[in-house]
Amino acid sequence: MEKISVQQEIxxxxxxxxxxxxxxxINDSASHRGHMGDDGSGESHFTVVIESAAxxxxxxxxxQRMVNKALGDLPGERVHALAIxxxxxGGA
Known part of the structure; x- marks a missing residue:
């Protein structure tokens, strides 16, 4: 099975x-290179912009809790920072 990126998995x-x-x-990892939480993978910091009837x-x-639950172990395990x-x- 082909390994997918963290971004693709999210x-x-x-x-x-x-x-x-x-x-x-959005992969924000490049702007955090060398900072705390940067694991060198290039996939440690993300922003998620999502619109759903849910x-x-x-x-x-x-x-935010719903999004984190859907992502399971990714936040905190393979993703250091996640902005949601x-x-x-309709923007509600």
Missing amino acids: TQLLTEAFAPQKLEV FEGVSRLQR KASAP
């Missing part, structure tokens, strides 16, 4: 969990 997990209308997984009527904190911008369609 994309796949969030697509399966939320069927998002919009999903961007987030309608859900607080910002709960949306989760919204429902």
Whole structure:
């Protein structure tokens, strides 16, 4: 089986969990090179921008918890930092 990147794995997990209308997984690792948490892999810091109907009527904190739950062990194990911008369609 071909090894996929952490970025691809995040994309796949969030697509399966939320069927998002919009999903961007941005690798911010290069801007953190040499800083605390940089493991040298080039895949330690990410920003996720996700829009999904699953987030309608859900607080910002709960949306972040939902995303972290969908990602399982990735945050904290293979991803040092994860910024999450989760919204429902229409910006809610």
